[in-house]
Amino acid sequence: MAEIRVEALRKNFGDFTAVKNSDFTVADGEFFVMLGPSGCGKTTTLRMIAGLELPTSGRIFLGGEDVTFNRASHRDIAFVFQLFALYPHMNVRRNMAFPLVCQGMPRQEIRTRVEETARLLRIDHILDRPVSGLAGGDRQRVALGRAIVRRPKAFMMDEPLGTLDSEFRDLMVRELRELHNSIGATTVYVTHDQVEAMAMADKIAVMNHGVIEQFGHPQEIYDRPATMFVADFIGSPPMNFLDVEDGHAVGDARVRLGGAEVAIPELREEVGAGAMVVGMRPEHVRFDDASALRGEVIGAEYLGTTQIVTVTAGTALLKARVAADVPVREGETVGLTFDTARLSLFDGASGKALA
Numbered sequence: 001m002a003e004i005r006v007e008a009l010r011k012n013f014g015d016f017t018a019v020k021n022s023d024f025t026v027a028d029g030e031f032f033v034m035l036g037p038s039g040c041g042k043t044t045t046l047r048m049i050a051g052l053e054l055p056t057s058g059r060i061f062l063g064g065e066d067v068t069f070n071r072a073s074h075r076d077i078a079f080v081f082q083l084f085a086l087y088p089h090m091n092v093r094r095n096m097a098f099p100l101v102c103q104g105m106p107r108q109e110i111r112t113r114v115e116e117t118a119r120l121l122r123i124d125h126i127l128d129r130p131v132s133g134l135a136g137g138d139r140q141r142v143a144l145g146r147a148i149v150r151r152p153k154a155f156m157m158d159e160p161l162g163t164l165d166s167e168f169r170d171l172m173v174r175e176l177r178e179l180h181n182s183i184g185a186t187t188v189y190v191t192h193d194q195v196e197a198m199a200m201a202d203k204i205a206v207m208n209h210g211v212i213e214q215f216g217h218p219q220e221i222y223d224r225p226a227t228m229f230v231a232d233f234i235g236s237p238p239m240n241f242l243d244v245e246d247g248h249a250v251g252d253a254r255v256r257l258g259g260a261e262v263a264i265p266e267l268r269e270e271v272g273a274g275a276m277v278v279g280m281r282p283e284h285v286r287f288d289d290a291s292a293l294r295g296e297v298i299g300a301e302y303l304g305t306t307q308i309v310t311v312t313a314g315t316a317l318l319k320a321r322v323a324a325d326v327p328v329r330e331g332e333t334v335g336l337t338f339d340t341a342r343l344s345l346f347d348g349a350s351g352k353a354l355a
């Protein structure tokens, strides 16, 4: 098992920079998720770590060893691809045994290793079945089995659940996490799905246009997003943003939002050239008749235990997540308050969070 450290990692394709100076460390045994929209550079970063793509500049360390120029086959990393590249003419047992046969491991040891791994993945009852007849979830487990049977230093997983339908996906998310808990191997997992990322990760890197906008624990990223991009990308519905309507100075603890004075955490640094933007998660918006900030209810989406209510706030629209039994009527005027301690403040021009 191994720590993965990346220093000033960069990748250009001609004039285009796909990954711009990434720095991060994944501790030994951590489940690390690279999250971001299509084309942000996740796969390219993963491929550089695995040795399938040479960086334009920067360094990659695996277990403290500089592997930047080592061939993929010399890095002891296993891949789990989206398409379950299994050998269709072989049964489950032979598919799983294949990497060990290639290593020249003795037959009896292979047998023991494959059976142990199959029990871990709960596929020991299908070991002698052909892979061609297996359902999606089982095929994915076999693909995982083939990756973990070798006990590599680290795993690379590129959208491995991408082709599964949502029901199977939820199940596999839980199984992958359980599997990780039991084998504890350092894992790099690429996805554009924030729910998947939040459910599985020890650490997340949120990427945008080749840049890591934030690296941290899932809860830290949710509670204290470093940029408006991160705040918007994580959470469903995403964070609400309201522009502050008047000037603001260091020490201010109240601003005008939606035509009313609202308490904010005290500003400890100057806002740059841009206006200030206040962000609030839908679950931190509350209805309160006494509040001076008024809004009109535009609609509500019922979700069982909660509902997402869309309200106006000045010229903006806000989403509030409130209990399903809070009575709301379309067209009615409501007072809105926010949980001051949970508000996020951003510089509107740079999009960066203000401390």
Ligand code: ATP
Pocket (backbone or CB within 6 Å): 013, 018, 036, 037, 038, 039, 040, 041, 042, 043, 044, 045, 192
């Ligand atoms: P996706 O989920 O769509 O794969 P991603 O975040 O994994 O997105 P990458 O595959 O890393 O993104 O690609 C980042 C950018 O680099 C994209 O704009 C892509 O078109 C470009 N790119 C990737 N590989 C190459 C290549 N071999 N030659 C030229 N451009 C490339």
